[in-house]
Amino acid sequence: xxxxxxxxxxxFSYVVTGVVFMCALFLTAFNQxxxxxxxxxxxxxxxxxxxxxxxLIYPQRKVARWQIIVRRLLHYLYVxxxxxxxxxxFWWFDVADLxxxxxxxxxxxxxxxxxxxxxxxxxxxxxxLLNDHLEKYQNKMPEE
Amino acid sequence: MKIxxxxxxxxxxxxxxxxxxxxxxxILQLVNGLKLKKEKLAVRQGEKILQIEPGDVYYFEAVDNRxxxxxxxxxxxxxxxxxxxxxxxxxxxxxxxxxxxxLNLAKVKNFCPGFxxxxxxxxxxxxxxxxxxxxxxxxxxxxxx
Numbered sequence: 360x361x362x363x364x365x366x367x368x369x370x371f372s373y374v375v376t377g378v379v380f381m382c383a384l385f386l387t388a389f390n391q392x393x394x395x396x397x398x399x400x401x402x403x404x405x406x407x408x409x410x411x412x413x414x415l416i417y418p419q420r421k422v423a424r425w426q427i428i429v430r431r432l433l434h435y436l437y438v439x440x441x442x443x444x445x446x447x448x449f450w451w452f453d454v455a456d457l458x459x460x461x462x463x464x465x466x467x468x469x470x471x472x473x474x475x476x477x478x479x480x481x482x483x484x485x486x487x488l489l490n491d492h493l494e495k496y497q498n499k500m501p502e503e
Numbered sequence: 504m505k506i507x508x509x510x511x512x513x514x515x516x517x518x519x520x521x522x523x524x525x526x527x528x529x530i531l532q533l534v535n536g537l538k539l540k541k542e543k544l545a546v547r548q549g550e551k552i553l554q555i556e557p558g559d560v561y562y563f564e565a566v567d568n569r570x571x572x573x574x575x576x577x578x579x580x581x582x583x584x585x586x587x588x589x590x591x592x593x594x595x596x597x598x599x600x601x602x603x604x605x606l607n608l609a610k611v612k613n614f615c616p617g618f619x620x621x622x623x624x625x626x627x628x629x630x631x632x633x634x635x636x637x638x639x640x641x642x643x644x645x646x647x648x
Binding site: 497 | 640
């Protein structure tokens, strides 16, 4: 459980970074002369927190590859639902505006892919390190 | 390190003598490896009861209160519980990687990242075994990281 919480906190930092970039791009594109309220910072943190909760969809036990793919797809849909839900709840923009909705949808997709890659890359770096040490471990004879 | 193998007579007892300055991790692994070779595990395959060398086991897995052993191509069942196996093979190449699996590190080809921060062990026979996050720090410790 602690390991899961640690992992989620790590993902949270990635998601917050992604959402901040997403907001910066969105506001630059559609609201250049607008005023940003302090509530937006809390809304970013809240939205990121809800997005990270989607990680609970992945089980601790081993599951088939197709199940992982299905869960990944559900996770992506969940993230979209959270962000658009928050956009509507916090009055970020009118979700009926197709241009803004399309832009946000694109941003969500990019952030989802980048965060997934970053998490995978971190695991890859650790697995490479483990493989180096595994090779040394399997070569059990003491060094000359 | 020198390796000396002496021929002995048929009546003499076989012995391994390790001469070292201190008993470090590599010496302990050698000793545990030798011990492992001497032991046999009583297992069941269908109606047959067999004895196999623990070194041939790729991993142990608990499924619905039953414990199975996976070798290169065969699957056996043992009456021992997973925690009993864990105790019996403590300090050897066998290492617990999840609540239900004990893995033989000597049979791991490599580790690879799975989805969402998980890890998998790719075994030498091509099978993949999941590693729980909570056991990763222990695995790092076991491998001297």
